[in-house]
Amino acid sequence: MPDVLDPTLSARLKRDDAGLVAAVIQQHDTGEVLMVGWMDDDAVRRTLTEGRVTFWSRSRKEYWRKGDTSGHAQYVKAASIDCDGDALLVQVDQVGAACHTGARTCFVAGGDLGAVVGERDPQDDGAPHATPQDRDQQDEENR
Amino acid sequence: MPDVLDPTLSARLKRDDAGLVAAVIQQHDTGEVLMVGWMDDDAVRRTLTEGRVTFWSRSRKEYWRKGDTSGHAQYVKAASIDCDGDALLVQVDQVGAACHTGARTCFVAGGDLGAVVGERDPQDDGAPHATPQDRDQQDEENR
Numbered sequence: 001m002p003d004v005l006d007p008t009l010s011a012r013l014k015r016d017d018a019g020l021v022a023a024v025i026q027q028h029d030t031g032e033v034l035m036v037g038w039m040d041d042d043a044v045r046r047t048l049t050e051g052r053v054t055f056w057s058r059s060r061k062e063y064w065r066k067g068d069t070s071g072h073a074q075y076v077k078a079a080s081i082d083c084d085g086d087a088l089l090v091q092v093d094q095v096g097a098a099c100h101t102g103a104r105t106c107f108v109a110g111g112d113l114g115a116v117v118g119e120r121d122p123q124d125d126g127a128p129h130a131t132p133q134d135r136d137q138q139d140e141e142n143r
Numbered sequence: 144m145p146d147v148l149d150p151t152l153s154a155r156l157k158r159d160d161a162g163l164v165a166a167v168i169q170q171h172d173t174g175e176v177l178m179v180g181w182m183d184d185d186a187v188r189r190t191l192t193e194g195r196v197t198f199w200s201r202s203r204k205e206y207w208r209k210g211d212t213s214g215h216a217q218y219v220k221a222a223s224i225d226c227d228g229d230a231l232l233v234q235v236d237q238v239g240a241a242c243h244t245g246a247r248t249c250f251v252a253g254g255d256l257g258a259v260v261g262e263r264d265p266q267d268d269g270a271p272h273a274t275p276q277d278r279d280q281q282d283e284e285n286r
Contacts, residue, residue: 009256022165022230024176031174033167036230051261071269075261082249083242087165087179089250090258096269099226106225107232113152118194118218118236126214126239 005045013041014085020056021086023047025098028077028091034098035106037066039088051076053090072096148188156184157228163199164229166190168241171220171234177241178249180209182231194219196233215239 013021020038027034037055039047043063046054050065053074057064067073074092081088103109156164163181170177180198182190186206189197193208196217200207210216217235224231246252 012253017160022179024167024179026174026176031169033169033176033232036165036167036225048256048258051259071267073263073267075263076258077260079256079258080250081253081256082179083244083246083252084249085253087249088256089176093261093263095263095267101226103226106227106230107223109226110155110224110228113191113222113224113231115191115219115222115233116194117220120216120218120236120238124214124216124238 003045005041009044009081010041012081012085013044015040016086018058020058021088023053023055023088023090025053025074025094026089026091027094029093032105033107034074034092034094034104044088047076047090048079053092067095070096070100072098074098146188148184152187152224153184155224155228156187158183159229161201163201164231166196166198166231166233168196168217168237169232169234170237172236175248176250177217177235177237177247187231190219190233191222196235210238213239213243215241217241 015021019040021044023037023039025034025037026032038058040056043054043056052065052067053076054063054065073095076090076092078091079088097104099106099109101109158164162183164187166180166182168177168180169175181201183199186197186199189206195208195210196219197206197208216238219233219235221234222231240247242249242252244252
């Protein structure tokens with residue numbers, strides 16, 4: 001296995017000030033969003049090549065292969081990168097609970113926030129209101 | 144509507160150095176992960192109270208209510224916080240494409256990374272290998 005992240009992919013990553021990208025972990029068959037973790041280049045490389053998810057622990061400043069202590073491993077099924085390179089989506093087979101609390105997901109553990117529900121206007125077909133492109137996000141990509 | 148984020152929720156947020164948390168946006172009925180955006184306290188407040196998702200644009204340093212330019216609004220169906228307060232999961236009804244490229248999701252736009260697939264040991268029932276708690280993530284929460 002290569003011990004350096006593919007340079008083409010490395011060039012696409014937009015890291016935060018700590019050198020990390022966000023990794024959204026999703027159960028591959030049910031679609032549940034299990035947790036969000038953080039990865040530096042080497043955690044990305046390990047996750048893409050070892051069949052198991054590895055994060056960078058921001059608190060302990062070390063690699064953390066999910067499940068090595070708890071048994072709650074995440075087996076990688078697929079991984080993709082977003083359009084601007086600051087987030088990954090990793091689809092996994094989660095053994096047991098994703099959350100250290102014992103909850104299936106970290107969002108079940110953290111809890112619902114009671115958001116006001118919005119309703120789509122039945123007339124709204126998604127046609128642009130101003131321009132044919134979402135300039136906002138386009139700008140975002142160019143940061 | 145209140146114009147300050149609920150102090151109890153504010154106290155739970157673990158912001159990055161820029162004062163932001165990650166927001167995972169998921170289509171409420173299909174489970175598709177559409178995109179990841181960033182929110183400061185006021186973007187969280189707006190998202191929870193206005194029925195539409197608002198982000199903080201890191202590049203333009205301004206609020207960005209998804210769809211105001213493109214028409215591709217995100218109507219909030221539910222929102223939750225993770226166990227350590229550094230990520231939100233917002234379930235939405237996405238009008239049209241979530242991505243400025245026209246792709247349904249930003250991860251479809253960014254593309255698959257060809258990860259090596261991992262396989263769960265059929266004997267692996269998720270029983271702890273070392274301790275009954277996932278000490279790694281527990282430490283993470285205490286950062």
